[in-house]
Amino acid sequence: MSNRKVLIVEDERAIADAIAARLRAEEFDVALAANGPDAVARAAVWRPDLVVLDIMLPGFDGLEVCRRIQAERPVPIIMLTARDDENDLLVGLAMGADDYLTKPFSLRELAARVHALLRREERSAQLAAEATPAGAAIVVGDLEINPAERRVRRAGVEVHLTPIEFDLLSHLARRPRTVLPRQRLLAQVWGWSESTAPRGNRYASAAASGTRTVDSHVKALRRKLGADVIRTVHGVGYSLEIGAVPDLGVAR
Secondary structure (H helix, E strand, O other), X not given: OOOOEEEEEOOOHHHHHHHHHHHHHOOOEEEEEOOHHHHHHHHHHHOOOEEEEEOOOOOOOHHHHHHHHHHHOOOXXXXXXXXXXXXXXXXXXXXXXOEEEEOOOOHHHHXXXXXXXXXXXXXXXXXXXXXXXXXXOEEEOOEEEEOOOOXXXXXXXXXXXXXXXXXXXXXXXXXXXXXXXXXXXXXXXXXXXHHHOOOOHHHHHHHHHHHHHHHHHHHHHHHHHOOOOEXXXXXXXXXXXXXXXXXXXXXX
């Protein structure tokens, strides 16, 4: 089996080279791009299995790169940002990014996230086929999810979701009214594991970054489906409950 391919889009050469060296050591094939236009062109020709994408790029920024790559062919994307700007994060996730890391970050953590997202991609088709009989829909109130077609409707109206949003919603919907902790969602939807996260002081940062990823995707689902779909249990996690009142202090 050939190695999985990762496209690294980063204009700071020292950072790009460090990421490339780490991923090559993990037996990935790696290609580099240093600006927006080159990244889109490289992705179209090389067809990577995953993209590591910096937000701040010359030419056009990483948000536009994400939009163009996902419009051409959906692919897992990890966004890198130095600004920790929630608006950038939400826009990136809405355009199809799956995860993010704030600079500075651990190369070990990045490699673990790459492995986790690729495992999730491999599992998603199996989960759709195994969790429900062929053609069967998951129905919770006026929410209908078709795993085989990867379509979602609320009150009969189709709602477009990104791949990770669909996987998160499906996971919650298969256990309605059950509170699922953020760490469990990270493990079961994103494939994230504490055993592969950095140790010591960086672990708290990695865990916080992971839980913020969950929170941001819940925000995106609420914006698309309505604020009453997912209930927040403060300090614990989330439950899919049609008619729920979200915690106004968390992941609105």
